[in-house]
Amino acid sequence: MHAVDLIRKKREGKRLSRLELEFLVHGYVQGEIPDYQMAAWNMAVYFQGMEPEEITDLTLIMAHSGDTLDLSAIKGSKVDKHSTGGVADTTTLVVAPLVASLGVPVAKMSGRGLGHTGGTVDKLESIPGFRVDLGPSEFVTQVNGIGVSLVGQTGQLAPADKLLYALRDVTATVESIPLIASSIMSKKIAAGADGFVLDVKVGSGAFMKTESDAVELAKTMVQIGTLAKRDTVALVTDMNQPLGRAIGNALEVKEAILTLHGEGSGRLTELCIELAVEMLLLAGMTKDPQAIRSLVELNLKNGEGLRKFEELIEAQGGNSKVVEDLSLLPQAKYTRDVFAPKDGYITDIDPWALGLTAMDLGAGRETKDSPIDLAVGLELQTEVGRYMTENSVLARVYANDPEALVRATASAAAAFTLGERKPVVPPTIYRKITAKDV
Numbered sequence: 137m138h139a140v141d142l143i144r145k146k147r148e149g150k151r152l153s154r155l156e157l158e159f160l161v162h163g164y165v166q167g168e169i170p171d172y173q174m175a176a177w178n179m180a181v182y183f184q185g186m187e188p189e190e191i192t193d194l195t196l197i198m199a200h201s202g203d204t205l206d207l208s209a210i211k212g213s214k215v216d217k218h219s220t221g222g223v224a225d226t227t228t229l230v231v232a233p234l235v236a237s238l239g240v241p242v243a244k245m246s247g248r249g250l251g252h253t254g255g256t257v258d259k260l261e262s263i264p265g266f267r268v269d270l271g272p273s274e275f276v277t278q279v280n281g282i283g284v285s286l287v288g289q290t291g292q293l294a295p296a297d298k299l300l301y302a303l304r305d306v307t308a309t310v311e312s313i314p315l316i317a318s319s320i321m322s323k324k325i326a327a328g329a330d331g332f333v334l335d336v337k338v339g340s341g342a343f344m345k346t347e348s349d350a351v352e353l354a355k356t357m358v359q360i361g362t363l364a365k366r367d368t369v370a371l372v373t374d375m376n377q378p379l380g381r382a383i384g385n386a387l388e389v390k391e392a393i394l395t396l397h398g399e400g401s402g403r404l405t406e407l408c409i410e411l412a413v414e415m416l417l418l419a420g421m422t423k424d425p426q427a428i429r430s431l432v433e434l435n436l437k438n439g440e441g442l443r444k445f446e447e448l449i450e451a452q453g454g455n456s457k458v459v460e461d462l463s464l465l466p467q468a469k470y471t472r473d474v475f476a477p478k479d480g481y482i483t484d485i486d487p488w489a490l491g492l493t494a495m496d497l498g499a500g501r502e503t504k505d506s507p508i509d510l511a512v513g514l515e516l517q518t519e520v521g522r523y524m525t526e527n528s529v530l531a532r533v534y535a536n537d538p539e540a541l542v543r544a545t546a547s548a549a550a551a552f553t554l555g556e557r558k559p560v561v562p563p564t565i566y567r568k569i570t571a572k573d574v
């Protein structure tokens with residue numbers, strides 16, 4: 137087999153066999169196929185696409201290119217959740233304990249943040265003492281004990297994806313639905329769950345800018361999951377404005393705690409409930425979504441979800457008193473409010489701009505080794521569709537550096553658009569994609 141023939145074959149729009157894909161991916165990982173050939177093949181995929189079985193073959197080859205997690209020692213059906221990346225999206229911190237509080241195990245490995253969307257692992261590290269570096273056996277033992285564990289990535293999951301993603305990043309081939317879908321699903325499959333609930337974001341703050349692209353990505357991932365014998369569903373959800381109110385690590389932990397106290401914002405709470413319902417349905421709790429939704433809502437109201445979060449923090453060495461005393465979280469030195477420049481309806485809140493503002497404050501990483509400041513970020517005080525009077529507060533900036541505070545106040549203000557007409561507010565959830573839809 138020769139790489140040049142496989143590039144030509146894809147250039148002509150033909151399907152590659154599993155053996156051919158193995159030749160390419162293994163050859164690339166082993167350094168036998170050079171970057172320029174792999175890049176040419178990626179570009180051919182960008183223009184010609186791939187067939188569902190072909191994408192699934194690629195996904196499984198990448199999933200098995202390194203370590204894979206074995207969760208079989210955990211009793212019950214393990215369902216993982218994945219978001220394609222949003223701003224003010226702290227759903228994992230709410231959904232994981234909520235689902236576990238209803239008796240379904242959650243064994244979740246999360247990444248650190250890169251760029252303007254925060255990573256779950258960074259957020260958890262803002263809880264004093266919290267350890268994200270449990271070994272595999274400690275992780276499994278904890279899930280069997282209290283039903284939930286949230287840890288950082290260990291081992292080398294899907295190293296082929298890591299190499300390919302870095303190559304795509306510098307060859308203008310990230311924006312290919314088969315390549316994005318296989319990249320995400322390879323890492324999820326390597327992390328060992330039996331089923332997946334995918335949160336595919338759409339809008340100005342997301343990878344996918346249009347609903348039709350987001351639906352296509354969602355369908356492609358559901359198809360891969362199904363062909364790979366994992367129960368998979370996707371929700372296509374809005375990222376035309378930030379999901380919740382907080383952007384920044386400790387601030388998002390605070391928002392998660394408030395949400396588990398039943399005091400979260402409407403949109404974040406709505407999505408957390410839906411994601412929890414989908415996870416519990418996939419885990420086979422019952423077949424009745426209404427009954428499950430009532431139980432999820434109950435455990436948000438009666439504090440059972442919060443109690444589970446407290447147990448999780450304690451089990452991983454953190455100070456669980458944070459759930460009742462938010463001042464135990466890292467606090468920024470300076471705060472400043474962003475005011476409405478005039479009366480009017482909020483017609484747009486640009487999530488991308490606010491994500492970059494939080495990053496400039498130090499809440500996110502520019503490269504994978506940059507340090508982050510857990511205390512800084514933004515808290516929104518409004519949402520799209522709300523009427524604001526001149527000088528009312530749109531957002532609060534939290535900073536540890538006076539110059540960054542000034543910069544962030546100006547750039548946050550520019551992220552809000554006010555107008556005279558009440559805008560149409562996008563729904564939080566656009567649609568659900570199941571195996572039946574693909």
Ligand code: URA
Nearest residue numbers: 301310315316319320
């Ligand atoms: N996220 C991933 O993990 N992979 C992609 O290709 C795009 C987004």
Ligand code: CA
Nearest residue numbers: 340376484485
């Ligand atoms: Ca917007």
